[in-house]
Amino acid sequence: MDSSTPASAQPPRAVVRPASGMVAASNGSAPVIVTTDIGTPRPLSTRSVSPKPPRASIRDVARESGVSLTTVSLVLNKNDSRISAATRQRVLDAMERLAYTPSRLARGLPNRRAKTLAVLVPALQHAFADVYFGEIISGIYEAAAERDFHIVLEVARREYVRRKEYMTLLDDCSVDGILFIGATEEHRWLSEFDGSTKPMVVVNNHFRQWKLHSVVCDYPSAGRMAADTLIEMGHKRIGHISGPSDMVLTSQELTDSFLERLGDHGVRLDQRHIVDGQFLVETGRLACDELLKRDPRLSAVFCANDKMALGAYQSVRAAGLVPGKDVSIMGCDDIPTAALSDPPLTTIRMNFFEVGAAACRRMLEMIEDPARAADFTMQRIPVAMAIRGSCAAPVVRPAKK
Amino acid sequence: MDSSTPASAQPPRAVVRPASGMVAASNGSAPVIVTTDIGTPRPLSTRSVSPKPPRASIRDVARESGVSLTTVSLVLNKNDSRISAATRQRVLDAMERLAYTPSRLARGLPNRRAKTLAVLVPALQHAFADVYFGEIISGIYEAAAERDFHIVLEVARREYVRRKEYMTLLDDCSVDGILFIGATEEHRWLSEFDGSTKPMVVVNNHFRQWKLHSVVCDYPSAGRMAADTLIEMGHKRIGHISGPSDMVLTSQELTDSFLERLGDHGVRLDQRHIVDGQFLVETGRLACDELLKRDPRLSAVFCANDKMALGAYQSVRAAGLVPGKDVSIMGCDDIPTAALSDPPLTTIRMNFFEVGAAACRRMLEMIEDPARAADFTMQRIPVAMAIRGSCAAPVVRPAKK
DNA sequence: TCCCGTCAGTAAAACATTTTACCGCAAACC
DNA sequence: GGTTTGCGGTAAAATGTTTTACTGACGGGA
Incomplete structure (x- = not known):
């Protein structure tokens, strides 16, 4: 959940060839743009060029x-x-x-209601291009549209937070409430909303130290389901690639419940079997490398999200093993790619769309009845196992070398 | 680009098990929600519960x-x-x-400017969760933020279009301009903007019949690069999975330039070698099945986007062949999954982020100087080849059976 | 001395609504 | 017969800005 990607985490570099006679996209930075204006200049239309045409009031x-x-x-x-x-x-x-x-503008003025909600996301690389965020935003949009609310997008960059623009947004009257996606312990400014009845809802994370509204997936159940499934298949030598549990409480819940349930079944993982994979593909791959190095006879790995599971595939293959056969891999989230990987990824299906929608409904309730904003609640959205080809009964394989 | 997905296009169904004692997500529809309210009800704060606290004006x-x-x-x-x-x-x-x-609201009133742009997307399933849309939206956001403009999200559902809410949006004063992503020939209502100086920009598509502002990737170059690359590798038996070219002009450009360039090299594809894959993974898979049926000795397939290329992987594997060895596969777009697939996908890198940003900058220009809105332009963003493991020199294989 | 121009600032109208308090009238009630 | 009540509606204030047109003072030139 960090905006800066470590150099080691770049996707395998492809050979990039520029089109002949054209400037290529340079690595990572914005490409030089070749503009081809093929528009036919038209005569200016005769109608007035004033800012807006007169409308009926x-x-x-x-x-x-x-x-x-x-x-x-x-x-x-x-x-x-x-x-x-x-x-x-x-x-x-x-x-x-x-x-x-x-006029929406004029309507909002007298009672200071914009009928608009802000969706705030942390300043990650192209955040809106992430399925996870996208799915949640779709849910929020849907719920908002039902009540004729608009959604505006905001990115919480450093400057943004320093200048408290999230507050401005509310004072501004340009927004009636804020839904925050991708919140981590790093976002200390959330303390400003601690116990306050300001319209803020944290989506898919929550906090022990602050009283805030939140809607999250049922990660404790997810962890238990993962453990039950692997145990049932007969796995004993199990590794776990966790998320940044110190930063994200839901990630901690997942890991804790997974470990606890394994313990119930008599399988105890120590710290050697757990590596933080930072929720990214590349760091997931590295984490899995590390796990296999520590215990080359691992028969299964549970990853705290699907992206890291995809990284684990690469790692397992690089070790000359077959994912889903030699090493069972389980993910979490069920992103679209999960079903398309080879073998298809066994994972825990999370309904992020519904998480977004529920969070938005909560928000709308608060706006309509500010009194209700005073009791802080967390809502859990249920999850389900999706069993596919990447997990099977363990096969015993000889120690390598 | 259709909102309804054919039944045959579902991802391979996974076995879904409910958590014990919990309602499972039923297939496709919204799951029953189990709400766990763990919030501690707090006493109502003493401060007034009026809509908004008094602010300094x-x-x-x-x-x-x-x-x-x-x-x-x-x-x-x-x-x-x-x-x-x-x-x-x-x-x-x-x-x-x-x-x-x-107050943003009050500021907008006198001169009827909201300092806000609308991003309009067609009513596809969870549109915002698509990397393609997401990447473009990220670009738009970035360019808008630079000038202190807000972005509001809008989905053009049937009702929305019928009631001409896109116009309302403008009349409303709630928005200063509209950026439309995912436009197809189906969107006849765009004719309302034909030659008009209303602030509308079409993102990554354009139209022959209407004068509209647009910013698109350089698909003609992309098609030529694809052809050159495959020819250079020595391929002769080439298949093509196109997009819905009758609906999307950029898709047609890609296909046409690809075929033309192949022709220049002395390789002529007839209709048997071209199948429309509708830009989706599943239909891409089916299209590839069809191609392989028609010509089992195909050595390469060029897909009009990466999603269909991923479908082609499945199809090739299902035929008992190895993608990237027996059959070279080339995609287009370079979505994040492309580099992660096995083998990594050779594709044409398109800078959708930049497309969004450029479109937004065009919009802002028009808003600042309405006179400029009168000459309609199309801007092209350059593209680049990304060569990875999924394409190689052809291997001769015996006709099956 | 008169006129003009510039500087530094102001008064008031305009923008499109919502909301509060009120009004006139007729029927109903005691 | 006077008071109440309810109906159908209205006048006017309030919301927080921008913008246009103005003003008063002061200095310089004729």
């Missing part, structure tokens, strides 16, 4: 339908009870005729 | 610093020229003391 509707501003406003807000059906219809007709659309 | 700053509203506004907007240094400082100090933040 509520005032126009009032005049057109012969009622007062208030009446139009009431009809608009379905606060109709004391408006007669006839009048209402007149107003609606006028709106129709004038193609009237209320 | 520009008026307060004016009073505090003993100047007029106008002066404060001028300082705020760095329209300082006619304000003396001393006064400016007094105002800035007052702002500091009162922790003043201007």
Whole structure:
């Protein structure tokens, strides 16, 4: 969960050839852009070039339908009870005729509500391109759209946090609440929301030290399911590639419950069998290298997310072994790639879409009834095992060399 | 690019086991949610529960610093020229003391500018979880943030389009411009923007029949590079899995330039060697099945995107062949998974991040100088070959059976 | 001395809504 | 017959800015 990727964590470098006569994308940095303007310059249109064309306002509707501003406003807000059906219809007709659309900006002003939520993500490389974030955002979007709320995107870069722009966002009236994805212990500024009834929901992580609203996957169950599954298959020599458990509580929950359940079954892992893989493909690969070095006869590895599991595939292959046969590999998350890898990855399915949607619904509740914001809750979303080809009964293999 | 996925296109079904004593995620539909409220109810805080706490307004700053509203506004907007240094400082100090933040809502009202752009995506399954969209959105975000613009997300569902909400969005004043990702020929409503100077930019596609602003990858170059690379390696029996070229012009460009260049090299593909793979993993797999059926001695397949190439891997393996050895596979896009597949996928690297950023910069230009919106341009972003293990010189293999 | 221009700043209108408090009228109640 | 009540509606204040057009003071040139 760190924005800087260690040099060792680069994907295997491909040979990159520039198109002939064209500047190539230089490694990592932004490529030089060759602009080809093929647009046909058109004559300027005759209509005014003023910022916006004149639009019908509520005032126009009032005049057109012969009622007062208030009446139009009431009809608009379905606060109709004391408006007669006839009048209402007149107003609606006028709106129709004038193609009237209320201004979101102006509507928000008087009661300071923007009908907009901010989705805040940490400043990772191209954060929005990550399935994990993407899936959550899709869920948030869906739940927000149902109530006619908009979603704005925000990235919490260092500057952003230093200047407390997340607060500005709220004071701004440009946003009614903040949903924070990818929160870690590193984000100390969350303490500002500790016990406060400000509209903030932490998505898929939570904190012991602060009272904050949160919605998370059921990681304790996930850990137990992983342990049960591997034990049932007959594994005894098990390795674990954890997430950064000191930074992410949900990651800690997963690891703890996994180890505890293994212990219940009489299998005790010591520190030699556990390596932190930082949730990334490349560090996952390195972690697995390390595990296999420490115990070359490992029969199964449980990875705290699918990306690291994909790294583990590479590591196992590099050791001359076959993933899913010589070494069973289990992931967590069920990202789309999981089912496509070879062999298909056994993993724990997490419904991130639902996590996002639930978090958003919680947020909307708080906004509608601020009193409820005072009791802080954590909601758990259930998970399920997805068993595929990458896990099987252990095969005994001779110690190498 | 269709929102409904054919039943045949489901990923290989995994065995899904519910956690004991817990409701499982039912296939496809939203899982039943088990809510675990572990929040400690806290006493309501004593502070008022009114919608928002009172904030300092520009008026307060004016009073505090003993100047007029106008002066404060001028300082705020760095329209300082006619304000003396001393006064400016007094105002800035007052702002500091009162922790003043201007209201975005109120600022937008007078000149009808929200300093916000909308990113519109078609109603695909969890669109935001797609790397392709995500990468573009990241680019847009970055370019927008530089100029202090916000990004709001919008999904163009059928209802949305029918009610012309994209127009509402603009009239609304809630948004200053629209960036449309994932546009296809299906989106007929784009004709409303044909030749209009309304702030709309189409991202990574363009149209022959309409004058619209657009920024796209250099697909013609990409097609030629693909052809050159395969020919150089010695391939003659080449198959092509295209995108939906009737719906997406960039896809057509890629296919056309690929075929043309192959022709230049004396290799002519007829319709038997080309199958539409709809840009999806599963349909890509099926398309490759079909190609191999039609010509079992195919030595290379060029896929119009990486997802279909991953499907092709499955298909080739299912035929008992080894991808990258028996059949060379080339993709297009260079999504993160490409480098992780086995063998790593040879593909054409497209800088979607930059496409998004460039599109956004174009948008901002138009907003700042509406006159420029009148000449419609298309901008091309260069691409590069990324050669990895999935392509090699052809090996002759006996006709099967 | 008068006129003009510049400097430094201000008053007030405009933007498009919501919301609060009120009003006139008729029917119902005692 | 006077008071209440409810209905259908309205006037006006409030929300927080930007922008246009103005003002007063002061210095310089004729």
